[in-house]
Structure formats: structure tokens, C-alpha cells
Amino acid sequence: MLDNRQEISDNNKPSFNADAKRGRLSYLVITIPILIGIFFTFFLTHYLTELMGDNLTTLILLALLSLLLLGGSLFLLFILFIVTNQRLNDVGWHGAWSILVIVPLISLPLFLILFIKPTKATDENT
Numbered sequence: 001m002l003d004n005r006q007e008i009s010d011n012n013k014p015s016f017n018a019d020a021k022r023g024r025l026s027y028l029v030i031t032i033p034i035l036i037g038i039f040f041t042f043f044l045t046h047y048l049t050e051l052m053g054d055n056l057t058t059l060i061l062l063a064l065l066s067l068l069l070l071g072g073s074l075f076l077l078f079i080l081f082i083v084t085n086q087r088l089n090d091v092g093w094h095g096a097w098s099i100l101v102i103v104p105l106i107s108l109p110l111f112l113i114l115f116i117k118p119t120k121a122t123d124e125n126t
Helices: 002-011 022-050 054-092 095-102 104-116
Strands: none
Touching: 022 054, 022 104, 054 095, 054 104, 095 104
């Protein structure tokens, strides 16, 4: 009986493994802030590189801050890749399509399709 309670409590935890499934609403709620965050970090990194002057101290400081922001955007891209993979599993498509997240012009129609397409009916859902 204790094993059944353990299984039930594990089902309620949010999962970030690639085999999990993610619904449309949770995909939308996670994807929009991630895309805004990635855009903001790239914009801020570009702005900081424009500020770099001749002073060595500010050059090093701004370069380190730019690298930190770039690392943050790569982390957000990794989370976006995992969440997209989960949504693709929920739709019934192969998870390898999530590699299209890194292609700018193709990723936007992919996001729209994943926002609109309903969950694939399985034996668990019916």
C-alpha cells in the first residue's frame, strides 16, 4: 500500500525529463517567458558590447557580464528544448523535431502549431 502512495505522489511533481508530456496551456505559460528572456538577454548583450570603450577595466567587466548573459540565454534555450520535446510527445510527434527550436524562422511556426494542436488521444486519456 505504501508503494501506491509513492507512485501517486510522484505523478503530481513537475517533470523536466524528455519523455514526459506537456499540455497546451503549460507549454504556453512556460514558452512565452522563456522566449522573452532569450530576446532580452541577446538584446542586452548586444547593447553591452556597444558600450565597450577603451578602458580595460570596463572592457573586462562588460565582457564578463556579456558572457554571463549569453550563458543564461543558452540555459533558457536548453529548457525550451526540453519543454518543446515534451509537447511534441504530447501531440504524438517524434521528439527529434524539437531541434527546430534553434532555427529562428522555422521555430515560430512550430511554436504556433504546438500551441494549437490538441493532445493525441491515447489509452490513458480515454
